[in-house]
Amino acid sequence: MGRPELPVDHTLFERGRLAEQLRFIRMAARLNYDELADRTGLSPATLKRATSGRTVPAWETVAAFATACGDQPRLLHELWLNARIADRGRLAQLRQPARPQLIESRRELSAALEYFYEAAGAPPLRRLAALAGDPYLLPVSSAHRIVKRQALPVSRQQMVAFLTACGLTGQALVLWGVAFEEITRYPEGPYSRINALFEKVAEGTGLTRVRLLEGHQVVDGRGNPRFVRGARWTAADMRVAADLAAQSAAAAG
Structure with missing residues (x-):
């Protein structure tokens, strides 16, 4: 009789959940790690690491593990993906x-x-x-x-x-x-994609709107120069541009 497995490492919750599920399907299939290794072509050490919770196995390992146990790999994909994302930590x-x-x-x-x-x-x-x-x-x-x-x-x-x-x-x-x-x-700079889309809307509807795309100096009523920032697009402008882009995409599709 082999030594009992160490408890799953739950230091990272998502890794632990994946490991627990792998152990569950192995036990349900009544396979030991040597038998599982014969079916998957992977080493017993690799399979044990996959169920330890200390690391996230490659997807190919998880898929082979599930198939050997008579399960559908796709049922484990979400668990594996969550574990992988949490383990890397970059997406957050x-x-x-x-x-x-x-x-x-x-x-x-x-x-x-x-x-x-x-x-x-x-x-x-x-x-x-x-x-x-x-x-x-x-x-x-x-x-x-x-x-x-x-x-x-x-x-x-x-x-x-x-x-x-x-x-x-x-x-x-x-x-x-x-x-x-x-x-x-379009080149990078103040004349952006949203500017271009809005101009197309204006051309199609006859709507005219003057917008300052870059900050510049003007002279006020007292003759003093002052700096004026370029106008920002409003939420309404963005919605119009988004609707036009959606229509363009539909036409392209």
Whole structure:
């Protein structure tokens, strides 16, 4: 008779939950670690570490473990993802991105891409390239620069491939693809994507509105120079621009 297992380490709650569930399905399948190793092709030591709660196993390990025990891996994916996110701790430091229609700059777009990568559990870059469907479309070197915020995707196609690998689907891919094209179309500076969208609305509706895009000096009624800041977009402006972006995305889809 082997030695009893050590208690699960619950130092990190999410890791502990995953480990407890792995132990539960192993016991339900009435398999010891040697038998499980024969079925998975993994070492008993690797399998024991996966159920210790001290580390987060690779998804491939969890999937093989579940399959060998007669369970469906997808039922464990949420537990694994939560454990992975909590173990890395990076996602909690990032701000959830705005709707793609309201992303204005390359910086905001780059931050959104890192957020989606971390929300997907920050998969190894080779796996990310494989999930994109074509490793030539998302080379590991390109994926590295994207997740480190060193560069944006080189094309809308690569943008969509990256987001697909991060688990986005359907209309979200269309909207973020449109955002990428519109943001990269304009240079960085005071003339932003929102400015461009608002101008399109004005052209289509006949609405005329003068806005100062940059701060500048004016002379007041007493002849004194003073600095005037550029006007900020109001919530109503942003809604109009977002509606236009949604219509553009629908037409593009």
